[in-house]
Amino acid sequence: MILPAPTVHVRAPGKINLFFEVGALGADGYHDVASAYQAVSAYEDVWASASDDLTIEVTGSVDVAGVPLDARNLAVRAAQLVADEAGIDAGVHLRIVKGVPVAGGMGGGSADAAAALVACDALWGTGISPIRLRELAAELGADVPFALTGGTAIGLGRGDDLSPALARGRFDWVIVTSEDGLSTPAVFAALDAHRDDASLDIVPARRPMVDDAVLHALRAGDAHMLAASLRNDLQQAALALRPDLADLLETGRAAGALEGIVSGSGPTVAFLAAGPEAAIDLQIGLSAAGHVAHHVHGPVPGARVIHDD
Numbered sequence: 195m196i197l198p199a200p201t202v203h204v205r206a207p208g209k210i211n212l213f214f215e216v217g218a219l220g221a222d223g224y225h226d227v228a229s230a231y232q233a234v235s236a237y238e239d240v241w242a243s244a245s246d247d248l249t250i251e252v253t254g255s256v257d258v259a260g261v262p263l264d265a266r267n268l269a270v271r272a273a274q275l276v277a278d279e280a281g282i283d284a285g286v287h288l289r290i291v292k293g294v295p296v297a298g299g300m301g302g303g304s305a306d307a308a309a310a311l312v313a314c315d316a317l318w319g320t321g322i323s324p325i326r327l328r329e330l331a332a333e334l335g336a337d338v339p340f341a342l343t344g345g346t347a348i349g350l351g352r353g354d355d356l357s358p359a360l361a362r363g364r365f366d367w368v369i370v371t372s373e374d375g376l377s378t379p380a381v382f383a384a385l386d387a388h389r390d391d392a393s394l395d396i397v398p399a400r401r402p403m404v405d406d407a408v409l410h411a412l413r414a415g416d417a418h419m420l421a422a423s424l425r426n427d428l429q430q431a432a433l434a435l436r437p438d439l440a441d442l443l444e445t446g447r448a449a450g451a452l453e454g455i456v457s458g459s460g461p462t463v464a465f466l467a468a469g470p471e472a473a474i475d476l477q478i479g480l481s482a483a484g485h486v487a488h489h490v491h492g493p494v495p496g497a498r499v500i501h502d503d
């Protein structure tokens with residue numbers, strides 16, 4: 195009798211940046227940032243099965259055409275990192291089902307990496323400590339530690355120096371995806387070029403920090419207050435590369451959103467709604483206008499093992 199290979203299922207969330215201040219560009223090619231992240235109910239599901247080799251398959255409810263299936267894939271690198279750290283000479287088959295838009299600014303690739311870390315750790319029973327797992331996550335990318343922790347959090351430094359933020363209740367969002375993705379380095383580079391052209395001195399007296407108004411709105415669980423304090427320094431650069439997003443932001447506001455914001459480096463746009471019913475109306479309005487719109491909510495937990503029955 196052939197027994198099925200042991201398998202671990204992990205689910206990890208996508209994110210929206212509620213606030214993103216971009217400071218100076220460092221020698222390491224990363225900007226000093228202050229980010230308020232919220233994990234939302236668009237998920238990546240990863241099944242890790244024992245295998246002789248390291249292989250990957252990717253499907254999903256979103257367009258997965260642009261996803262690399264080799265060592266450029268962050269989930270593959272995560273699996274390799276866990277094997278190296280634990281000194282294990284084992285393979286794994288990673289089956290990824292994507293629900294977060296690809297190259298959309300919602301951290302889908304980072305969620306895959308976080309899920310693969312947790313799944314391989316569990317599959318191989320490595321005993322790597324949670325602190326070390328977070329360090330490995332930070333090696334993989336600036337947004338990977340947040341995909342591990344989830345919830346609502348403040349990220350400083352590259353975005354990976356995390357502290358949890360108190361958030362009451364739930365926030366309802368409608369996310370609108372685009373057919374074509376945007377490259378994160380290209381959006382940061384567009385911001386730098388704009389700052390150079392404008393001779394903006396971005397070595398401020400202070401490091402980037404998240405506005406108190408954001409923290410206050412989160413603690414109060416008040417969507418109207420949060421709408422008034424949303425900010426993303428990458429938005430202007432994303433709009434320069436994708437001028438059509440400005441119209442989309444207007445359409446969402448006209449359709450009843452409290453506010454709209456480009457998520458991370460875009461091009462996904464996140465609209466904040468007053469509550470679940472308002473979000474359903476907004477989703478219907480945006481869909482009727484020809485957009486691909488999904489209703490999600492946050493905060494939700496970070497990467498965690500799911501017990502399939």
Ligand code: C5P
Nearest residue numbers: 223224225227335336352353378379382
């Ligand atoms: O860490 P990750 O691979 O997600 O970052 C992708 C790119 O985004 C980096 O190579 C860098 O160009 C840019 N980035 C940045 N500053 C940050 C985070 C990302 O410039 N804090």
